Amino acid sequence: MPINWNSQMSKKSTTRFLTSTLLLTSFFLSFSASANSNVWEGTPFLSFSLADQTGKIRTNQEFSGKWLVVYFYPKDKTPGCTIEAQNFTDDYAKYQALGVEIVGVSYDDIAAHKDFAETYELPFTLLADTEAQLSKAMKVDRLLPWPHASRQTFLVNPQGIIVQHFKKVKPKEHSAELLKSIRRHQENKS
Template sequence: MTMPEAGTPAPPFTLPDQDGRPVSLADFAGKWVVLYFYPKDDTPGCTREACNFRDNYGALQAKGAVVLGVSGDSSASHRKFADKYGLPFPLLADTDNAVARAYGAWGTKKMYGKEYEGLIRSTVIIDPEGKVAKTWPKVKPDAHGDEVLAWLEANAT
């Protein structure tokens, strides 16, 4: 599965957030959207990544960007995760992984020598016109929010 190419329209979606409210890509027309896919709520790498986005959230907002986290966890799981770490942005429940698949964030993974299908930690930035602007097919969780902010500072006008 490959991620969408820069310059192509971002696949539309509507998913429930941590409060069960529907969130659509169309809700953010005219804004930069940081759509980050992560494997599982409240696991070490995903927590470090979410907290790094949280710590950069004010600066990301100042660049006109919204942050949306996406995993296959339920809205209830997302609510606990967001509350535990004070995450100020929506976490979307992609329980059938359809949005992850549409964005190329689903595929073969390896752990302990075993191959399995799963959500791949990756990020897509969508421009204010709804086109894919930048993709990170593989993400190191510790400073990814910093990396995204640096890209937006250099590219978002």
């Protein structure tokens, strides 16, 4: 025989039960979201071996002992990606003064990266993650509306440890935000 909730519980009890359930659900969802946002911080950046815009194979070992910005982006020459790359280019001397290398990663191939770098005179490395191996390993891969790397950035210290993960990136503001963060981390020697 099915339970008739109206006969088993008063309206006041039902309201209390639903309110408690909603509060608990809300608590667990917010805890899960905040715990998830720091999943990479404090862990070593994953090993990679990918071709850059010149066809040269680049590995994470060659950046050992340096501060490193690894930024993932959806596609060469699209509006947001171009703005982000141009801002990194405009601020490149500031990154160099702080001893920071910049590496961009997308699913685009070597030829597309070469064209993008030459068109906008990008002074930093672009890696062709055409098989999405690094993007999948770093959990930045997206399938919709087309397969691409989502716009996320990892700040890696000279020991190869991720000290900050930027999961939500605004192309226009990101370089300035990143420079502030790098200075803060370098002052704290993280």
